[in-house]
Amino acid sequence: MYEFPLFLSAGDQALVVEFGDSIDSETNRRVHGLLRAVERKTVNGVIDLVPSYRSLLINYDPLVTTASELKERITSLDSKLRDRALKPTRVVKLPTLYGGEHGPDLEFVAEHTGLSSEVVVNLHSEPQYLVYMIGFSPGFPYLGGMPEQLATPRLETPRIEITAGSVGIAGTQTGVYPLGSPGGWQLIGRTPVRMFDPDVEPPSVLKSGDLVQFVPLDSADEFSEIEALVAEGRYRVVMEKPA
Numbered sequence: 001m002y003e004f005p006l007f008l009s010a011g012d013q014a015l016v017v018e019f020g021d022s023i024d025s026e027t028n029r030r031v032h033g034l035l036r037a038v039e040r041k042t043v044n045g046v047i048d049l050v051p052s053y054r055s056l057l058i059n060y061d062p063l064v065t066t067a068s069e070l071k072e073r074i075t076s077l078d079s080k081l082r083d084r085a086l087k088p089t090r091v092v093k094l095p096t097l098y099g100g101e102h103g104p105d106l107e108f109v110a111e112h113t114g115l116s117s118e119v120v121v122n123l124h125s126e127p128q129y130l131v132y133m134i135g136f137s138p139g140f141p142y143l144g145g146m147p148e149q150l151a152t153p154r155l156e157t158p159r160i161e162i163t164a165g166s167v168g169i170a171g172t173q174t175g176v177y178p179l180g181s182p183g184g185w186q187l188i189g190r191t192p193v194r195m196f197d198p199d200v201e202p203p204s205v206l207k208s209g210d211l212v213q214f215v216p217l218d219s220a221d222e223f224s225e226i227e228a229l230v231a232e233g234r235y236r237v238v239m240e241k242p243a
Helices: 025-041 067-081 106-113 117-125 220-231
Strands: 006-009 014-018 046-051 055-060 091-098 129-134 141-144 159-162 166-170 173-176 181-183 186-190 211-216 238-240
Touching: 006 067, 014 067, 025 046, 025 055, 025 067, 025 129, 055 067, 091 117, 091 166, 091 220, 106 117, 106 186, 117 186, 117 211
Parallel strands: 091 211
Antiparallel strands: 006 014, 014 055, 046 055, 091 186, 091 238, 129 141, 129 211, 141 173, 159 181, 166 173, 166 186
16 A cells, blocks of 8 residues: 555546555555545535545546646545544445355355355355445445455356346455346355345445445245345345444
Protein backbone atom coordinates (compact mmCIF):
# COMPACT_ATOMS: atom_id res chain seq x y z
CA MET A 1 0.00 0.00 0.00
CA TYR A 2 1.29 3.45 -0.91
CA GLU A 3 1.81 6.07 1.77
CA PHE A 4 0.17 8.63 -0.49
CA PRO A 5 -2.35 7.98 -3.29
CA LEU A 6 -1.22 7.96 -6.89
CA PHE A 7 -3.37 9.98 -9.32
CA LEU A 8 -3.77 8.71 -12.88
CA SER A 9 -5.67 10.45 -15.65
CA ALA A 10 -8.41 8.42 -17.36
CA GLY A 11 -9.31 10.82 -20.15
CA ASP A 12 -10.64 14.34 -19.68
CA GLN A 13 -13.55 13.34 -17.41
CA ALA A 14 -12.15 10.74 -15.03
CA LEU A 15 -9.42 10.37 -12.46
CA VAL A 16 -8.04 7.14 -10.97
CA VAL A 17 -6.90 7.28 -7.36
CA GLU A 18 -4.59 4.29 -6.77
CA PHE A 19 -3.66 3.20 -3.24
CA GLY A 20 -1.31 0.27 -3.85
CA ASP A 21 0.03 -2.34 -6.26
CA SER A 22 -1.25 -5.49 -4.52
CA ILE A 23 -4.57 -7.02 -3.52
CA ASP A 24 -5.03 -6.90 0.24
CA SER A 25 -7.79 -5.95 2.65
CA GLU A 26 -6.13 -2.85 4.10
CA THR A 27 -5.57 -1.27 0.67
CA ASN A 28 -9.13 -2.13 -0.28
CA ARG A 29 -10.54 -0.62 2.92
CA ARG A 30 -8.71 2.60 2.08
CA VAL A 31 -10.45 2.59 -1.32
CA HIS A 32 -13.83 2.20 0.39
CA GLY A 33 -12.96 4.84 2.96
CA LEU A 34 -12.32 7.42 0.26
CA LEU A 35 -15.47 6.39 -1.61
CA ARG A 36 -17.61 6.92 1.51
CA ALA A 37 -15.89 10.23 2.26
CA VAL A 38 -16.51 11.57 -1.26
CA GLU A 39 -20.15 10.47 -1.08
CA ARG A 40 -20.59 11.97 2.39
CA LYS A 41 -18.96 15.30 1.51
CA THR A 42 -20.70 15.51 -1.89
CA VAL A 43 -17.52 16.64 -3.62
CA ASN A 44 -18.27 19.28 -6.23
CA GLY A 45 -18.36 18.03 -9.82
CA VAL A 46 -18.21 14.30 -9.05
CA ILE A 47 -20.65 12.29 -11.18
CA ASP A 48 -19.84 8.68 -10.40
CA LEU A 49 -17.51 6.52 -8.28
CA VAL A 50 -16.25 3.05 -9.27
CA PRO A 51 -14.21 1.17 -6.64
CA SER A 52 -11.87 -1.71 -7.52
CA TYR A 53 -9.40 -3.87 -5.57
CA ARG A 54 -6.84 -1.09 -5.12
CA SER A 55 -8.14 2.08 -6.74
CA LEU A 56 -11.13 4.38 -7.07
CA LEU A 57 -12.24 5.71 -10.45
CA ILE A 58 -13.84 9.15 -10.13
CA ASN A 59 -15.91 10.42 -13.04
CA TYR A 60 -16.34 14.19 -12.94
CA ASP A 61 -17.87 17.03 -14.92
CA PRO A 62 -15.02 19.11 -16.45
CA LEU A 63 -17.37 22.08 -16.71
CA VAL A 64 -17.77 22.09 -12.93
CA THR A 65 -14.32 21.11 -11.65
CA THR A 66 -10.82 20.36 -12.92
CA ALA A 67 -8.48 17.43 -12.36
CA SER A 68 -6.18 19.65 -10.30
CA GLU A 69 -9.01 20.85 -8.05
CA LEU A 70 -10.21 17.29 -7.62
CA LYS A 71 -6.71 16.01 -6.72
CA GLU A 72 -6.39 18.71 -4.07
CA ARG A 73 -9.78 17.84 -2.56
CA ILE A 74 -9.10 14.09 -2.63
CA THR A 75 -5.66 14.52 -1.06
CA SER A 76 -7.23 16.50 1.77
CA LEU A 77 -9.93 13.88 2.38
CA ASP A 78 -7.46 11.00 2.26
CA SER A 79 -5.09 12.64 4.76
CA LYS A 80 -7.94 12.83 7.29
CA LEU A 81 -8.84 9.18 6.73
CA ARG A 82 -5.35 7.70 6.84
CA ASP A 83 -5.16 7.13 10.58
CA ARG A 84 -8.73 5.96 11.01
CA ALA A 85 -9.61 2.30 11.38
CA LEU A 86 -12.29 1.91 8.71
CA LYS A 87 -14.64 -0.97 9.37
CA PRO A 88 -17.35 -2.58 7.21
CA THR A 89 -20.82 -1.29 8.05
CA ARG A 90 -22.75 -4.57 7.70
CA VAL A 91 -22.53 -8.34 7.44
CA VAL A 92 -24.85 -9.84 4.81
CA LYS A 93 -25.96 -13.42 5.52
CA LEU A 94 -26.59 -15.55 2.42
CA PRO A 95 -28.46 -18.84 2.93
CA THR A 96 -26.76 -21.43 0.73
CA LEU A 97 -27.46 -25.04 -0.18
CA TYR A 98 -24.19 -26.83 -0.84
CA GLY A 99 -23.62 -29.82 -3.13
CA GLY A 100 -26.03 -31.84 -5.24
CA GLU A 101 -27.54 -30.18 -8.29
CA HIS A 102 -26.93 -26.77 -6.75
CA GLY A 103 -23.23 -27.42 -6.20
CA PRO A 104 -22.13 -29.92 -8.86
CA ASP A 105 -18.40 -29.30 -8.32
CA LEU A 106 -18.34 -29.75 -4.55
CA GLU A 107 -17.00 -33.30 -4.84
CA PHE A 108 -14.26 -32.15 -7.24
CA VAL A 109 -13.20 -29.38 -4.85
CA ALA A 110 -13.10 -31.93 -2.02
CA GLU A 111 -11.01 -34.33 -4.09
CA HIS A 112 -8.66 -31.59 -5.29
CA THR A 113 -8.07 -30.24 -1.79
CA GLY A 114 -7.89 -33.62 -0.09
CA LEU A 115 -10.75 -32.70 2.22
CA SER A 116 -14.17 -34.20 2.76
CA SER A 117 -17.19 -32.41 1.30
CA GLU A 118 -18.37 -31.68 4.83
CA VAL A 119 -15.08 -30.00 5.72
CA VAL A 120 -15.16 -27.98 2.49
CA VAL A 121 -18.63 -26.68 3.40
CA ASN A 122 -17.57 -25.91 6.98
CA LEU A 123 -14.44 -24.06 5.87
CA HIS A 124 -16.26 -22.13 3.15
CA SER A 125 -19.13 -21.03 5.38
CA GLU A 126 -17.00 -20.08 8.39
CA PRO A 127 -15.37 -16.76 7.31
CA GLN A 128 -16.88 -13.36 6.85
CA TYR A 129 -15.73 -12.39 3.36
CA LEU A 130 -14.88 -8.85 2.35
CA VAL A 131 -16.53 -7.66 -0.88
CA TYR A 132 -13.46 -6.23 -2.57
CA MET A 133 -15.34 -5.08 -5.65
CA ILE A 134 -18.37 -5.65 -7.88
CA GLY A 135 -17.61 -6.61 -11.46
CA PHE A 136 -17.72 -9.11 -14.35
CA SER A 137 -21.53 -8.86 -14.44
CA PRO A 138 -24.05 -6.66 -12.57
CA GLY A 139 -23.88 -7.44 -8.86
CA PHE A 140 -21.07 -10.03 -9.07
CA PRO A 141 -19.04 -9.82 -5.82
CA TYR A 142 -15.34 -10.63 -5.71
CA LEU A 143 -14.88 -11.90 -2.17
CA GLY A 144 -11.64 -11.98 -0.23
CA GLY A 145 -10.77 -14.12 2.77
CA MET A 146 -11.40 -17.66 1.56
CA PRO A 147 -9.32 -20.27 3.45
CA GLU A 148 -6.23 -21.23 1.42
CA GLN A 149 -7.05 -24.93 1.86
CA LEU A 150 -10.00 -24.48 -0.53
CA ALA A 151 -8.04 -23.02 -3.45
CA THR A 152 -9.12 -24.83 -6.63
CA PRO A 153 -8.43 -23.94 -10.29
CA ARG A 154 -11.15 -22.86 -12.69
CA LEU A 155 -12.83 -25.33 -15.00
CA GLU A 156 -10.75 -26.21 -18.07
CA THR A 157 -13.82 -25.49 -20.21
CA PRO A 158 -16.29 -22.84 -18.91
CA ARG A 159 -19.96 -23.68 -18.69
CA ILE A 160 -22.22 -21.99 -21.23
CA GLU A 161 -24.93 -21.28 -18.65
CA ILE A 162 -24.68 -20.98 -14.88
CA THR A 163 -27.82 -20.58 -12.78
CA ALA A 164 -28.24 -17.29 -10.94
CA GLY A 165 -27.27 -17.56 -7.28
CA SER A 166 -24.56 -20.16 -7.86
CA VAL A 167 -21.65 -19.95 -5.43
CA GLY A 168 -18.27 -20.70 -6.95
CA ILE A 169 -14.55 -20.99 -6.33
CA ALA A 170 -11.79 -19.94 -8.73
CA GLY A 171 -8.21 -20.12 -7.51
CA THR A 172 -8.12 -18.41 -4.12
CA GLN A 173 -11.34 -16.47 -4.66
CA THR A 174 -15.00 -17.18 -4.10
CA GLY A 175 -18.07 -15.36 -5.39
CA VAL A 176 -21.74 -15.56 -6.35
CA TYR A 177 -23.17 -15.44 -9.87
CA PRO A 178 -26.02 -12.89 -9.55
CA LEU A 179 -27.42 -13.60 -13.02
CA GLY A 180 -27.53 -16.57 -15.37
CA SER A 181 -24.36 -16.37 -17.46
CA PRO A 182 -21.41 -18.34 -18.81
CA GLY A 183 -18.65 -18.98 -16.30
CA GLY A 184 -15.68 -21.13 -15.40
CA TRP A 185 -15.74 -21.20 -11.60
CA GLN A 186 -16.14 -24.44 -9.62
CA LEU A 187 -19.73 -24.44 -8.35
CA ILE A 188 -20.11 -25.69 -4.77
CA GLY A 189 -23.57 -24.37 -3.85
CA ARG A 190 -26.34 -21.93 -4.57
CA THR A 191 -28.24 -19.24 -2.70
CA PRO A 192 -31.97 -18.68 -3.31
CA VAL A 193 -31.46 -14.95 -2.70
CA ARG A 194 -31.97 -12.79 -5.79
CA MET A 195 -28.58 -11.10 -5.85
CA PHE A 196 -29.41 -8.55 -8.54
CA ASP A 197 -32.81 -7.14 -9.46
CA PRO A 198 -32.97 -4.13 -11.81
CA ASP A 199 -36.51 -3.39 -10.64
CA VAL A 200 -35.55 -2.56 -7.05
CA GLU A 201 -33.34 0.11 -5.51
CA PRO A 202 -30.56 -0.59 -4.93
CA PRO A 203 -30.55 -3.38 -7.54
CA SER A 204 -27.63 -5.28 -5.99
CA VAL A 205 -27.90 -7.01 -2.62
CA LEU A 206 -24.17 -6.47 -2.03
CA LYS A 207 -21.93 -3.46 -2.33
CA SER A 208 -18.17 -3.00 -2.16
CA GLY A 209 -16.97 -2.95 1.44
CA ASP A 210 -19.66 -5.30 2.79
CA LEU A 211 -18.88 -8.46 4.69
CA VAL A 212 -20.59 -11.65 3.49
CA GLN A 213 -21.19 -14.90 5.33
CA PHE A 214 -22.64 -18.03 3.73
CA VAL A 215 -25.15 -19.84 5.95
CA PRO A 216 -25.55 -23.54 5.02
CA LEU A 217 -29.09 -24.78 4.51
CA ASP A 218 -30.04 -28.25 5.72
CA SER A 219 -32.22 -29.41 2.85
CA ALA A 220 -33.60 -28.79 -0.63
CA ASP A 221 -36.99 -28.17 0.98
CA GLU A 222 -35.55 -25.29 3.02
CA PHE A 223 -34.00 -23.89 -0.15
CA SER A 224 -37.34 -24.12 -1.98
CA GLU A 225 -39.19 -22.39 0.87
CA ILE A 226 -36.84 -19.41 0.78
CA GLU A 227 -36.90 -19.36 -3.02
CA ALA A 228 -40.71 -19.14 -2.93
CA LEU A 229 -40.58 -16.26 -0.45
CA VAL A 230 -38.05 -14.46 -2.66
CA ALA A 231 -40.35 -14.86 -5.69
CA GLU A 232 -43.23 -13.36 -3.69
CA GLY A 233 -41.09 -10.48 -2.45
CA ARG A 234 -41.52 -11.60 1.15
CA TYR A 235 -37.94 -12.60 1.96
CA ARG A 236 -35.54 -10.16 3.58
CA VAL A 237 -31.84 -10.87 3.61
CA VAL A 238 -30.36 -10.85 7.12
CA MET A 239 -27.95 -7.95 7.58
CA GLU A 240 -26.09 -7.52 10.85
CA LYS A 241 -23.62 -5.10 12.34
CA PRO A 242 -20.02 -6.41 12.34
CA ALA A 243 -18.84 -7.74 15.69
